[in-house]
Amino acid sequence: MSKTSDSTPTSSTILHPASPVSAAQGGERASKSSFGAESTMSLLVESLKDRLLFAVPKKGRLMEKTLELLAGADIKYNRAHRLDVALVQNHPIALVFLPAADIPRFVALGSVALGITGQDVIAESTHGDQISELLPLGFGKCKLQVQVPVTGPIQTLEGLSGGTIATSFEVLAGELFGGENGLDKKVNGKKTRVEYVGGSVEAACALGMADGIVDLVESGDTMRAAGLHAIHTLMSSEAVLITSKKPHPTLTPELSPLIPLIKSRFAGFLASKRYVYASYNIKRDALAAAMKITPGRRAATVSPLDEEGWVAVSAMVERKAVAKVMDDLERTGAEDILIMALDNCRVGV
Ligand SMILES: Nc1ncnc2c1ncn2[C@@H]1O[C@H](COP(=O)(O)OP(=O)(O)OP(=O)(O)O)[C@@H](O)[C@H]1O
Numbered sequence: 001m002s003k004t005s006d007s008t009p010t011s012s013t014i015l016h017p018a019s020p021v022s023a024a025q026g027g028e029r030a031s032k033s034s035f036g037a038e039s040t041m042s043l044l045v046e047s048l049k050d051r052l053l054f055a056v057p058k059k060g061r062l063m064e065k066t067l068e069l070l071a072g073a074d075i076k077y078n079r080a081h082r083l084d085v086a087l088v089q090n091h092p093i094a095l096v097f098l099p100a101a102d103i104p105r106f107v108a109l110g111s112v113a114l115g116i117t118g119q120d121v122i123a124e125s126t127h128g129d130q131i132s133e134l135l136p137l138g139f140g141k142c143k144l145q146v147q148v149p150v151t152g153p154i155q156t157l158e159g160l161s162g163g164t165i166a167t168s169f170e171v172l173a174g175e176l177f178g179g180e181n182g183l184d185k186k187v188n189g190k191k192t193r194v195e196y197v198g199g200s201v202e203a204a205c206a207l208g209m210a211d212g213i214v215d216l217v218e219s220g221d222t223m224r225a226a227g228l229h230a231i232h233t234l235m236s237s238e239a240v241l242i243t244s245k246k247p248h249p250t251l252t253p254e255l256s257p258l259i260p261l262i263k264s265r266f267a268g269f270l271a272s273k274r275y276v277y278a279s280y281n282i283k284r285d286a287l288a289a290a291m292k293i294t295p296g297r298r299a300a301t302v303s304p305l306d307e308e309g310w311v312a313v314s315a316m317v318e319r320k321a322v323a324k325v326m327d328d329l330e331r332t333g334a335e336d337i338l339i340m341a342l343d344n345c346r347v348g349v
């Protein structure tokens with residue numbers, strides 16, 4: 001995660017000044033002869049006025065899954081090369097492509113109405129208390145953990161107090177050790193040094209620069225490869241859809257309904273990836289046992305078969321459990337067990 005400046009962003013600062021565009025062309029690069037850069041930029045800023053601004057990660061792990069989510073929600077846009085703003089073609093929305101680390105500030109300060117970023121980024125941001133989480137998105141899952149060398153002399157949080165910690169999460173690490181209820185006060189009063197490192201944090205101990213680190217863990221491969229292990233978890237994190245707790249200045253009655261609409265579309269698309277649709281036939285006297293295996297999200301659908309004593313059942317089943325569900329159904333006497341992927345759905349949020 002990179003350090004970010006604290007300047008208050010405005011519409012014009014979210015555009016990439018090196019890529020003048022015409023609003024009429026929906027973000028296509030303008031012909032150089034038609035406008036000066038200033039006028040095309042003011043044209044595009046002008047076109048943002050009647051749109052809901054939605055900040056999304058411009059690179060890294062969160063970007064790919066976010067683009068899938070936008071496609072699943074039928075949010076169509078053209079993004080010109082090197083431009084950090086894209087006008088959505090089928091809704092009054094403008095996408096703003098920003099580093100994940102900057103998105104909480106743009107949302108909290110009202111430069112954009114919606115955003116997608118990691119919960120760890122929000123917690124690290126000094127604007128975290130102004131952010132409202134609308135929907136967990138199920139990707140970007142990781143943990144923020146305190147890690148020390150497996151064979152090192154320090155194996156406890158208390159042992160780290162008064163030493164040196166390397167991290168990209170200065171605020172959260174600082175609070176853990178030096179905060180009002182931090183470890184330093186409880187253990188020995190010595191101040192723990194928190195050194196900011198922008199990347200490859202796991203190398204800090206081996207290079208003798210720190211006694212421990214605070215860093216993200218997803219698979220744990222990096223931690224183990226660096227001869228480290230976790231001794232404390234500060235938080236778990238996943239990507240979330242966020243908005244500001246304060247009413248957004250540009251949310252007109254026309255634009256406000258877009259927020260629940262986007263949330264509902266995202267929730268439905270995410271559910272369609274999490275669940276599959278199961279259908280099968282079973283004897284009525286084995287139905288009770290089968291219902292325990294496929295209770296459905298709300299309830300299963302049961303309909304009589306055109307054969308005495310048999311019923312057809314359909315229910316949504318978690319994709320990750322589907323193999324065992326089919327085994328259990330088979331053992332219960334179910335036949336003609338079919339599993340169908342969901343292209344999309346709406347689940348009510
Ligand atoms: N293994 C991981 N390493 C870093 N971030 C992860 C990991 N797994 C999930 N995440 C989530 O992704 C976010 C980083 O997203 P992304 O990579 O887009 O940010 P970035 O700033 O572009 O990357 P970088 O941290 O490399 O600069 C983290 O804040 C966290 O929420």
Ligand SMILES: O=P(O)(O)OC[C@H]1O[C@H](OP(=O)(O)OP(=O)(O)O)[C@H](O)[C@@H]1O
Nearest residue numbers: 199200201216217218219220221222223
């Ligand atoms: O548990 P893992 O799956 O190994 O992932 C965790 C690693 O991923 C991130 O590093 P990143 O890949 O962003 O590179 P960086 O070290 O430059 O931040 C993070 O800083 C950890 O080092």
